[in-house]
Amino acid sequence: MTLNPNLKPFEDILLKYLGNSKSPTLTAPVCTGRSELKAIASDVIQLSNLFTKERKILPSQYLNNKSLRRAYIIYFLPSNIYKIHLPLKELSLHPKKILSKKLLKILDLGSGPGTTILGILDFFSKQKKRPSLEFTAIDSVAENLTIAKDLFKLFAENINIDASLKTFKINIEKAGTIPQDTYDIIILSNILNELFYEDNKRIAKRVSFLNTIIDKFLTLDGSCIIIEPALRETTRGMLDVRDNLIKNGFNIYSPCLIDEPCPALLNPKDWCHEDIPWTPPVIIKEIDKLTGLRKDSLKFSYLVLRKDKLSLTDVLEKNSYRIVSEPLVSKGKLEFYICGIGGRRLITMLDKDKTPSNMQFQKLQRGDIVTFRDLIDRGNRFKIDKGTTVANLSSHIYKSPHLYI
Incomplete structure (x- = not known):
């Protein structure tokens, strides 16, 4: 799945907010000095x-610095906006019409400058049916909320959608102070990752915090x-935190296709993330080019939690797996790690076994959802041979214009 968003609306809004028409544009060739x-x-x-690498000393009010604020808005905000699109897309695929309400009430905890709010506005502005x-x-930083209100106002003026924003300066670790x-x-x-960061019991406290937030503030059919x-x-x-929440009775809607302990935690060197x-x-x-950084893909991790038992697996085939690694290419073969029923396993296809029925294997990317027929199960790993059929479900379910909203 490759994203090619139209950034022109954001270009106009961000440049207007920065108040400098001479700033480099987002989409046009750079003409500045x-x-x-x-x-x-x-x-x-x-x-x-x-x-x-310096996350431990990240100041909470870093966006008060005008130069850092400009750098964030020009470089980080455009990509961060679109990360919310994937979980919203997956929720919109469910036939229970999870997002089909006339009014959706959305709580953004630790909103920062409102980046995710802009992403949600952008997502729904592209749908035929648009909820209010x-x-x-x-957020705990007043300046962040000021920026969020300014960007929200500028963006809302440019789209045809009914939306409102209320802001509260609150330390979100104190869940009891959040408006009921x-x-x-x-x-x-x-x-x-910032909650209770200096506390040795931070995982337990994050679990307790989310238990309180979900129990107290999430509707019975809502999504966290x-x-x-x-x-x-x-x-x-x-x-x-995910594994502890499952023990407490919460359900993982996505990206996980199993409600079992995460197999990536078994090896301290492993972790699971998206790379779109x-x-x-x-x-x-x-x-x-100037920094040596690479922003050629959207890298992030995510979880969608629910109180009910709805899951993305409800719209998938039972033997579906998620690709959880980059392609592992070596002489004469291609491999991936996949995750699904049975946990996380390596799957291998030799070059000599390529056929029209399994050719989709060559095109898989991290995050894709895939099914197999006539797969060879060797216990700790799978093997694809000439008779195996490979189907990439992501190639049609994520690109489908039909959404249940």
């Missing part, structure tokens, strides 16, 4: 380090969407 571009690239490097959207954004209401969707985007950076530490932390190809804006390509 190299000194300005280098300054932006330097700020991008600083942010990238804070988001990864009532957003509540909660129930929500159809609760979002935690790039925030779970967690998005995390695709880093080993942050993702394994999320998967640890996209066509980045020109300005991001130019910054990548």
Whole structure:
């Protein structure tokens, strides 16, 4: 699955917000001076380090810095907007019409500058049936909420959708201070890993926090969407929380196709994440050239939790598997790790066994959902031979224009 989003509407909005028509555009070739571009690239490097190897010293109010704010909006925001699209798309595939309500009430915990809210607005603005959207954004930094309100207002003016936004400056670790209401969707985007970070019992406290949030604020037919950076530490932390929530009776809607302990946690070097190809804006390509960074795909981890038993597997064949690795290419063969019933296993196809019925195996990508017929089961691994049929379900279910909303 490759994303080719139309970023022109965001270009106009972001440049208007930045208040500088001379800033590099998102989609047009860069015509600004190299000194300005280098300054932006330097700020991008600083942010990238804070988001990864220096995450322990990431200041909560980093967006108060005008230069870092510009770098975030130009480089990080365009890609982060689209990460919410995948879980929303998967929810919209269910025949129970999970997202078909006339009004969807959405709580964004740790909203930051409202990036995910913009992504949700963008997703629903492209649907034929558009629910009214009532957003509540909660963040501990007042400046983040100010930016969120400004960007929301600018974006809402450019789309034909009924939407409103309320903001509250609250420390979200204190769940009891969150305004009492129930929500159809609760979002935690790039925030779970920051909760109780210095606490040795942080996993247990995150589980307790989510138990409270889901029990108290999520509707009985609602969805809690967690998005995390695709880093080993942050993702394994999320998967640890996942396993504990399953023990507490919550259901994983997606991306997991099994409600069992995550097999990626068995090896301390393993973790599970998405890596969706996209066509980045020109300005991001130019910054990548200067910094050595690569923004050629959307890397993130996510979970969709529900109180009921609805699951993405309800619309899939029983023997479906998720591709959870990059293609592993070696002399004479191609391999992937797949996850489904039976856990996480390696699957191999020798080059000499290629046939028209299994040729889809060559085109698989991380995150794809696939089924097999006449697969050879060797216990700890699978093998594809000339008689095996391979079907990539993602190639049609994710590209289908038919959504249950």
